[in-house]
Amino acid sequence: FPHIEAGVLLEIARHEFKPSDLSKLDSKYRDRNARSVLEFDAGVGGFTLREPSAKDYPSFHSLFAPLMTYFNVLMMFAASSGSIAAVCQVANGSMAYMSQLEQFHEDYQWSAVLAYHMDFHYKRRSCMTDGDYSGWDSIDSGLQAKHLI
Helix, strand or coil, rough: CCCHHHHHHHHHHHHCCHHHHHHHHHHHHHHHHHHHHHEEECCCCEEEEEECCCCCCCHHHHHHHHHHHHHHHHHHHHHHHCCHHHHHHHHHHHHHHHHHHHHHHHCCCCCHHHHHHHHHHHHHHHHHHHCCCCHHCCHHHHHHHCCCC
16 A cells, blocks of 8 residues: 555554544545644634544545545455454455445435444444454444434
């Protein structure tokens, strides 16, 4: 992955990569998103960081490419562990998750789907730290109720 900085690769391997940083995995969106997350706040009289929004990822397509890159990197690190089960969980789970995100995109407002993804990805990080890659292929009903219904 020559177009990805080594530090970003390490964050993915350690499951410390934030879903809000997905733009770092796609040069098409990387520069634009880095600027748009800093926002002028007249109330504090300066710039503040804000959570990514539909402004940063305006469509499913803008999220698709960097998220697929994330899953490819994750799969390579899982493969380097020697665990075929982990590789299969990442491969099958990522395809199921992308399919589910696409369905959500068709059924709900994009900003709600994006909020679901951000929270879901954060939860997966925690599980993957414990060696559990299986959660990518299931819908989180709690997050679905919170963001989509």
